[in-house]
Amino acid sequence: MNQVLWFYDDGGSRVGPFTESDIKELLKVSKIRHGTLVWKTGMDTWAPIETTELKAEVTILPPPLNKDSISNHWAWLLALSPLLGFVDLGINTSVGVIIGLVVVIALCGLDSRKFHQAGHNPPSIWWCFIPPVYLYIRSSRLKANYLPMIAWIVCKASLFIVPQLIRL
Template sequence: MSDTMQGAGTAAGEWFFTENGQRKGPFSATALVDLLGAEKVNGDTPVWKKGMSEWQPLRATDLAIHLQDAPPPVASSEINNGLVWTIALAPIPYTFLAAYRDLQLVQFPYENHTYIKLATFLVPAVVNAVLCLLDERQLKRAGYANNWLTVSGILLAPAYLFLRAKRLKQTPYYGFVWIALFVIGTILIGTDR
């Protein structure tokens, strides 16, 4: 199996798919079905073969018969957005945590504040990661598996929120709310110093 497109001439039965903005292939239909079984591709993966005018999701091609074991993803309007809104509103308690840290620094300037400084960084990072991973698990159960969601959920909550909205074809209101609350919290904490 090849990772990149081999030349301009392709046989009629050779398939290509996209991964991270790159063309992968050519693959035989059997090899593509094997990749489907290994969960390297899924029904939403854009595929193409000679004779097709444009890339199409695998589920819209004749390879879709191999997807019969799994139902299509749940409609995005049916997915519970409670966790994602909790993530979006999370900067509010983080602002209070940072304000408490600053208050401790002012009231007790000669004490060691290493733990509270560390907590004001670690608590938001861990809570965001846990909430994002719980929401991402919910999305997987609904049929929206995506490794980029997992990675972004662990590393950066706003990236997760925007990728989630894109994956579910929703307007990313919750991403905008997170950013707005983070900016407001940063400004409020910055003016207290």
């Protein structure tokens, strides 16, 4: 008897093939979850896992919280973090950059944790090194507006524009 092989969507990449027991294990460790698109031979198109015969495995977990239930305060603090560049701490510039990087990574980590606790797949922590991409992925996964990403870009641009305006 041939075993059914499944594939799943991991952020736009096809991953697989996996046996049904492999998929169940991936569900247990939250690598895949409610809303993950899956496919197997015989299916016309990719479908959310909860609409396939694997739904019994998914229904033991509640679906992710909707975007209105997830706090955005860490995302907004991250979005406004470039404004720290206006604070003169009287320290070496490279030390200031390191402090800024630590703050950004901490804010991303806190936001990722909340995002994961709400049942969503957070952006990779590596995207913290490019905050607008982290904020873009976050908004995309929540199907929310992109205001935090836009705010980060505006705040970062203000670091270059405001000093030029002051010199005029």
